[in-house]
Amino acid sequence: MTTHAGRLPKSTSRAAVDAGVPVGKGTRAARVARSAFRPRRIVTSLVAAVALTAGGTIAAIEVFSALGGHPARLVPYDRAVRWAERSSWQNWAVLAICAAVALLGLWFLLAGLLPGRPRVVPLRGDNRDLAMALTRGGLCNTLASVAESVPGASQAHVTLGRHRVRVSVHCPSHEVDAVKEQVRAAVQERLDEIRPLTRYRVAVRARTRQG
Amino acid sequence: MDRHAARLNRVLLVLTGVLLAGAGGIGLALGLRAFGASRAHEPVLSRATRHFAAVHSWYWPAIGAGAVVAAIVGIAWLLAQGRSDGITGVVLDDGDGTGRTIVPAGTLVTALQDDVQRLPGVRAVRARLTGKPSAPRLCLNVAYDRRADLLELRRSIQAPALARLRGSLEVERLPAVVRLRLVTGDERRTVE
Numbered sequence: 001m002t003t004h005a006g007r008l009p010k011s012t013s014r015a016a017v018d019a020g021v022p023v024g025k026g027t028r029a030a031r032v033a034r035s036a037f038r039p040r041r042i043v044t045s046l047v048a049a050v051a052l053t054a055g056g057t058i059a060a061i062e063v064f065s066a067l068g069g070h071p072a073r074l075v076p077y078d079r080a081v082r083w084a085e086r087s088s089w090q091n092w093a094v095l096a097i098c099a100a101v102a103l104l105g106l107w108f109l110l111a112g113l114l115p116g117r118p119r120v121v122p123l124r125g126d127n128r129d130l131a132m133a134l135t136r137g138g139l140c141n142t143l144a145s146v147a148e149s150v151p152g153a154s155q156a157h158v159t160l161g162r163h164r165v166r167v168s169v170h171c172p173s174h175e176v177d178a179v180k181e182q183v184r185a186a187v188q189e190r191l192d193e194i195r196p197l198t199r200y201r202v203a204v205r206a207r208t209r210q211g
Numbered sequence: 212m213d214r215h216a217a218r219l220n221r222v223l224l225v226l227t228g229v230l231l232a233g234a235g236g237i238g239l240a241l242g243l244r245a246f247g248a249s250r251a252h253e254p255v256l257s258r259a260t261r262h263f264a265a266v267h268s269w270y271w272p273a274i275g276a277g278a279v280v281a282a283i284v285g286i287a288w289l290l291a292q293g294r295s296d297g298i299t300g301v302v303l304d305d306g307d308g309t310g311r312t313i314v315p316a317g318t319l320v321t322a323l324q325d326d327v328q329r330l331p332g333v334r335a336v337r338a339r340l341t342g343k344p345s346a347p348r349l350c351l352n353v354a355y356d357r358r359a360d361l362l363e364l365r366r367s368i369q370a371p372a373l374a375r376l377r378g379s380l381e382v383e384r385l386p387a388v389v390r391l392r393l394v395t396g397d398e399r400r401t402v403e
Contacts, residue, residue: 036388040217041224042292048227049288056282063275084256089242094255098242102235109228112221120390123365129386130369134361138393142361193362 029128030197036131037118044111121160124195136160139196143167146190147204152179155207158187165191165200173208180204216291223288295339302344303381316340316347319376326372327351332359334394347380349373349387354394364391 058074065072087094120133140158143165147156153169160166167187171179184204191200244251264270301319303312316339324336335354342348355364368389377385 032386036214037390038217040214041220042216045220045224045288046292048224049285049292051285052227052281053285053289056278056280056285059278060275060282063271063278067271067275081256085254088252088254089238090244090251091242091255095239095242098235098238100235102232102239105228105231105233105235107228108224109232112224112228125369127369129384130373130389131387132365132369132389132391134391135393137395138355138361138391141357141393141395145357 029125029130032128033122033125033131033133033197034118037120037122037133039116039119041111041116044108048108122197124197134194134196139194142194143187143190146186147183150179150182150186153183156183160200163198163200165202166205167202168205168207170207176206176208180206215296216294219288219291223284296341297339298341298344298347300344301340301347301380313344314380319379322379323349323351323372323376326375327353327368330359330364330367330372332356332364342386347382347385349376349385351387351389352392353389354392356394361391 061072061074062077071077089095118133120135121139123132123134125132140160144156144158144167147153147158147167147169150169152171152175155170157168158165159168165187167183169179169183184202187202187204191202240246241250298316300313300315303314320338320340323338327333327336327338332355333353334356337352339350340347341350351368353364353368355361373385373387377383
């Protein structure tokens with residue numbers, strides 16, 4: 001009983017919150033949505049982690065087995081030492097190895113520093129607690145069916161650029177201009193309803209049946 | 212999904228990146244005579260280096276310890292990729308400090324999945340609760356097909372489905388990440 005009494009005020013305030021936490025123009029909500037779908041750099045991290053583990057383990061085994069008097073010789077250590085004693089820093093092989101190491105480091109560094117583009121399309125919402133995203137294919141498909149619903153337009157293909165949606169439709173040659181404009185308006189309208197985080201411009205290309 | 216791993220990945224990638232780029236860069240600089248022509252002519256493994264290693268008894272144990280640390284960091288990093296931050300239960304706080312109830316996450320998640328699954332055009336739903344038992348977060352993946360009305364689907368997930376989950380959790384806020392995925396199949400031909 002007491003628990004019920006305790007819960008009551010909470011449930012009334014919850015009703016107000018259910019409508020969604022309004023957050024101005026959605027800047028905070030937009031940031032949340034954007035960051036929720038950033039790439040997690042899993043592939044690069046796996047490469048780096050495997051390399052680190054392998055390198056560390058082999059080096060540790062070599063060093064401690066040699067210190068213990070029974071070198072494990074997992075790598076041809078003597079040959080490597082002899083080669084390193086013979087070749088100078090100017091040697092092309094040494095330079096190539098250094099360049100490869102530096103490039104690998106640069107790759108890891110950029111993967112860690114650059115935020116990366118989400119592979120899905122984050123949607124703009126009014127609620128900062130709700131981050132929603134759509135697959136690129138899903139957005140293209142929806143827009144294509146909208147374009148095909150325009151009279152005269154058929155076989156729509158939609159591709160998604162960085163800031164541009166390219167729509168290509170088949171239409172009879174005598175109504176190209178009208179159909180293009182209608183398709184553009186319809187697709188734009190649907191985009192305004194879906195509200196992706198990125199503002200896309202719509203570009204329509206018409207293919208006449210003969211061409 | 213798991214933003215914790217994402218942050219760890221970034222930090223460790225930057226660290227290993229700096230180390231590798233630094234080492235490779237210094238090697239290149241030596242070879243390209245940035246430190247003078249005499250340094251560029253020296254062998255990679257000079258007599259001085261070998262002498263240093265032979266004289267100082269701590270040299271090889273220190274290298275070995277460094278290698279062990281690198282291996283441990285690498286293994287921990289690998290394990291972090293597979294780890295999920297899912298939680299098995301949610302703590303309901305009664306608010307007046309009289310008691311706490313733990314609700315298993317499976318029950319809550321199944322109820323939400325059923326709610327969403329009933330929406331038209333939804334093929335598959337997978338929900339997970341993550342975060343802390345006292346401050347849960349929701350991760351929801353919805354696969355829908357061409358029959359679904361995207362806007363309607365979005366509204367129905369947002370208003371009734373998530374609101375119901377918030378209601379049963381008795382929380383005012385439940386941060387949620389929702390992914391809508393279109394699955395293509397032969398559905399279109401058979402249905403229309």
